[in-house]
Structures are given as C-alpha cells and as structure tokens.
Amino acid sequence: MLSLQLLVLLGVANGTPIFAKKLLQNRFSTPLDGGLTLSDGQPLFGASKTIRGVILSVVCTAGVAVLLHIDWIAGTAMAGMSMLGDLFSSFVKRRLHLPLHAQVFGLDQIPEALLPLLAVKEQFNLTSIDIAVLVIAFIVLEIVLSRILFRLKIRDRPY
Incomplete structure (x- = not known):
C-alpha cells in the first residue's frame, strides 16, 4: 500500500506541471531561471521549467499526501526533491547542448524519482531494494502514462 502511495505522490509531483501547462498555457509561465544564459551560451534550465510548475507541484503533492493519510x-x-531532480536533468541536458524537450532515457526519470525517495527514506523505512523497485516502477509508469497523455492531447509528445 505504501509503495502505491509513494508512486502516486511521484506521479502528482511530476505530472502537475504538465497539466498546468495544458490548462494554463502561457499564463504564469515565468521561467524559473529568469532567462539566465550561462557562459556556454545555454540557458541555466530552459524556458519550460517554470515557477508555476514548481509551486503547483509542491502544493498539489502536499494536498494529495494529506488525502492519502501521509504527512503533508x-x-x-x-x-x-522531484522538481530538483527535474531541474538537474534539464541543467545537464543544457550543458550537453541538447534542445529543449530533448529526451534522454534514464536522465529524464531517475533523478526525479530517486531524490524524493531518498528524502523520505528514513520516514518510511525504505530499503535500497524498495527504492530501486519504486524507481523502476516509476520509469515504467511514466512511459506508459506519457503515451496515454499524448493520445489524450495533454502531452505534446510521448516518451
């Protein structure tokens, strides 16, 4: 039961910015990096990483946690931590000069699942095996749900 609850929270944390973009389009879409370009000529994170996405992810995930009887x-x-993992992935992709929305299997999923699970490891007595299984389950679910959301025209492209 706990594993399912944690997967739901990971899904909400990572899915909220996608739904926010679809529902709000360009409203409140201020880039988190403020458009900062580093010495390599690339943005710090890129325009798709927004303050709106981070704030809504945190608020919605905290709310769903309460609904699941997990501490907010x-x-x-x-x-x-999931948003931090996502920002890390974007930072690395920009340093590799990959275009916005470039997909890199593993880099797009592992940090945004691993970091949050490590953050709550002690609270939920998660073992390394628990974390590994949850990260793998998250990757599988993200790929499946990405294709469904693409067909529903919620995502711009599937993974």
Missing part, C-alpha cells in the same frame, strides 16, 4: 511535509519534500 513528506508530500512537500517529495515534490520539492
């Missing part, structure tokens, strides 16, 4: 602080930590 754990939900907040999971969302924050």
Whole structure:
C-alpha cells in the first residue's frame, strides 16, 4: 500500500506541471531561471521549467499526501526533491547542448524519482531494494502514462 502511495505522490509531483501547462498555457509561465544564459551560451534550465510548475507541484503533492493519510511535509519534500531532480536533468541536458524537450532515457526519470525517495527514506523505512523497485516502477509508469497523455492531447509528445 505504501509503495502505491509513494508512486502516486511521484506521479502528482511530476505530472502537475504538465497539466498546468495544458490548462494554463502561457499564463504564469515565468521561467524559473529568469532567462539566465550561462557562459556556454545555454540557458541555466530552459524556458519550460517554470515557477508555476514548481509551486503547483509542491502544493498539489502536499494536498494529495494529506488525502492519502501521509504527512503533508513528506508530500512537500517529495515534490520539492522531484522538481530538483527535474531541474538537474534539464541543467545537464543544457550543458550537453541538447534542445529543449530533448529526451534522454534514464536522465529524464531517475533523478526525479530517486531524490524524493531518498528524502523520505528514513520516514518510511525504505530499503535500497524498495527504492530501486519504486524507481523502476516509476520509469515504467511514466512511459506508459506519457503515451496515454499524448493520445489524450495533454502531452505534446510521448516518451
């Protein structure tokens, strides 16, 4: 049961920015990096990483955590760390000069699942095996759900 709850929280944390983009389009879409370009000529994160996405991810994940009878602080930590993992992935992709929305299997999933699970490891007594299984399950679910959301015209492209 706990594993399913944690997967739901990971899904909410990572899916909220996608739904926010679809529903709000360009409203409140201020880039998190403020358009900062580094010395390599690439943006810090890129225009698709928005303040709106991070804030809504944290708020929605905390709310869903409460609905699942999990402490809202754990939900907040999971969302924050998931967004940090996503920002890390974007930072690395920009340093590799990959275009916005470029897909890199593993880099697009592992940090945004691993970091939040490590953040709540002690609270939920997660073992390394638990974390590995949850990361793999997250990757599989993300690929499947990405294709469904693409067919529903919620995502711009499937993974």
